[in-house]
Amino acid sequence: MNNLIFWFGVSTGISLVATVQYLVSLREQHQQPTTISTSYKNVPEKSQKQSNEKNLSAVATRPSSPIRGTLLASLDQQLTVTSSKLQKIVLHMVSEFKKGLQNDNEQLAMIPSYVVNRPTGKETGVYLALDLGGTNFRVCRVNLEGYGNIRMNHAKYTISEELKTGTGAQMFDFIADCVAAFCRDNNIPTDNHISLGFTFSFPVLQTAINKGTLTHWSKGFTCSGVVGVDVVDLLQLAFDKKGLKINIKALVNDTVGTLVTHAYTDPQTYIGVILGTGTNAAYVEKSHNIPKWNRDDGEVIINTEWGAYNEPSILPLTTWDRNIDRHTSNPKQQIFEKLISGLYLGEIVRNILVDLIKAGELFSGNGSPALNIPYQFDTAYMSRIERDHSLSLSDTRQLLEDVLNVPNTSYDDRRIVKHVCELVGTRAARLSAAGIAALVTKINRLDACTVAIDGSVYEHYPHFGNRMRDALQEILGITAQNIVMEQARDGSGQGAALIAALA
Numbered sequence: 001m002n003n004l005i006f007w008f009g010v011s012t013g014i015s016l017v018a019t020v021q022y023l024v025s026l027r028e029q030h031q032q033p034t035t036i037s038t039s040y041k042n043v044p045e046k047s048q049k050q051s052n053e054k055n056l057s058a059v060a061t062r063p064s065s066p067i068r069g070t071l072l073a074s075l076d077q078q079l080t081v082t083s084s085k086l087q088k089i090v091l092h093m094v095s096e097f098k099k100g101l102q103n104d105n106e107q108l109a110m111i112p113s114y115v116v117n118r119p120t121g122k123e124t125g126v127y128l129a130l131d132l133g134g135t136n137f138r139v140c141r142v143n144l145e146g147y148g149n150i151r152m153n154h155a156k157y158t159i160s161e162e163l164k165t166g167t168g169a170q171m172f173d174f175i176a177d178c179v180a181a182f183c184r185d186n187n188i189p190t191d192n193h194i195s196l197g198f199t200f201s202f203p204v205l206q207t208a209i210n211k212g213t214l215t216h217w218s219k220g221f222t223c224s225g226v227v228g229v230d231v232v233d234l235l236q237l238a239f240d241k242k243g244l245k246i247n248i249k250a251l252v253n254d255t256v257g258t259l260v261t262h263a264y265t266d267p268q269t270y271i272g273v274i275l276g277t278g279t280n281a282a283y284v285e286k287s288h289n290i291p292k293w294n295r296d297d298g299e300v301i302i303n304t305e306w307g308a309y310n311e312p313s314i315l316p317l318t319t320w321d322r323n324i325d326r327h328t329s330n331p332k333q334q335i336f337e338k339l340i341s342g343l344y345l346g347e348i349v350r351n352i353l354v355d356l357i358k359a360g361e362l363f364s365g366n367g368s369p370a371l372n373i374p375y376q377f378d379t380a381y382m383s384r385i386e387r388d389h390s391l392s393l394s395d396t397r398q399l400l401e402d403v404l405n406v407p408n409t410s411y412d413d414r415r416i417v418k419h420v421c422e423l424v425g426t427r428a429a430r431l432s433a434a435g436i437a438a439l440v441t442k443i444n445r446l447d448a449c450t451v452a453i454d455g456s457v458y459e460h461y462p463h464f465g466n467r468m469r470d471a472l473q474e475i476l477g478i479t480a481q482n483i484v485m486e487q488a489r490d491g492s493g494q495g496a497a498l499i500a501a502l503a
């Protein structure tokens with residue numbers, strides 16, 4: 001039926017957009033907000049048999065829906081992003097992208113990365129790459145062998161909370177120490193000006209391929225003395241102090257690295273996206289579309305910094321989102337990121353659960369001290385719960401009772417918790433898809449485009465990719481089939497080396 005209407009629209013000359021919008025409105029009239037029913041393999045579960053036995057009576061009286069109290073009853077409505085809402089977000093994001101290309105200091109920074117060439121596959125040489133921006137810091141040795149081949153080894157170092165919130169000097173000294181140790185362990189000479197690409201995944205206004213100042217921190221980092229300063233200078237200073245002779249050739253955002261690395265093997269790649277601790281996207285733009293950049297020819301990769309997107313009248317913000325934002329180190333900033341990325345999803349769920357407990361609609365009103373601690377409900381727990389397809393939700397029980405010390409959970413309780421995770425996870429996936437639809441629309445690549453996506457949420461959160469694809473289809477209709485979303489890996493390491501090679 002929908003296909004018929006679509007082809008009727010196309011053959012009678014009714015515009016594609018109008019046809020798609022009509023289809024969307026039809027869907028909304030006839031459909032409940034999307035719930036995903038894709039079946040996934042059960043993960044092995046400890047003591048599932050035992051838990052199943054314990055829960056037989058609960059299973060027998062299982063309600064068809066976990067919804068019972070007033071707050072619960074409002075959750076679907078509060079957390080569901082309808083197709084028409086997605087359409088509005090897409091249209092508005094496209095106009096924000098354009099504004100950001102026009103002027104500095106717009107909501108979306110739309111930063112020219114100074115990466116004006118994409119790799120040919122012929123690049124060769126040994127490079128160091130640094131990757132700072134998520135949970136870990138990595139030092140990599142990347143060997144570009146030509147013919148599209150890359151070999152790489154790396155070491156990971158944990159960034160402690162103290163480092164994240166200490167001084168910039170401490171952070172950059174730590175980085176230099178890690179580089180020195182890595183080079184020592186891997187027999188890499190540090191007196192020879194080896195070339196290095198620095199992936200620094202924060203909002204940086206670039207002024208050259210290897211220069212750029214941090215505009216603000218994100219993802220819980222607050223190191224002092226770095227905002228407004230050139231981060232390559234800070235790194236160089238730390239290297240100089242340790243006598244490391246290293247040539248910092250490129251400063252790279254992780255989204256740009258992801259795009260470049262994927263384009264190395266798939267030239268249809270025009271967009272790189274990170275859905276991990278934070279979120280962001282980069283894409284290939286024609287220079288003449290960037291009035292603020294003053295160059296007429298060629299193309300350049302733009303780091304959108306879409307995590308900063310924030311239109312209160314359009315984004316579906318709830319009181320939980322606002323409350324979480326207020327208590328972050330960067331209130332009123334990175335609002336899109338706070339709805340989508342791994343740092344925040346678990347915290348959104350935790351806030352909702354706490355309110356349900358307070359309202360007496362969950363765990364018979366009895367929570368646990370652990371549940372009351374901010375950020376104690378990790379996004380990885382959501383993945384685990386969403387992956388729990390056991391009859392009695394036994395893994396969810398283990399998590400809630402053994403890890404989070406909730407005294408006693410009923411089957412209904414666990415269904416509610418799972419439902420909250422589904423709602424928050426689905427909302428994130430649908431908003432991510434809206435961002436991608438907006439970019440594809442902006443560059444008018446509705447006929448063919450590969451989107452390279454990296455990050456822990458996309459890689460590990462169950463159903464995330466499928467939910468994005470569903471939303472993309474609702475937004476773009478049949479055209480969504482031309483958009484290929486592919487898992488990308490290690491753009492932050494390989495990409496930095498490739499860009500250093502191009503520089």
Ligand code: BGC
Nearest residue numbers: 201202203218274278279280
């Ligand atoms: C940063 C971006 C980065 C993204 C993903 C955001 O918080 O502002 O620069 O690309 O996280 O790591």
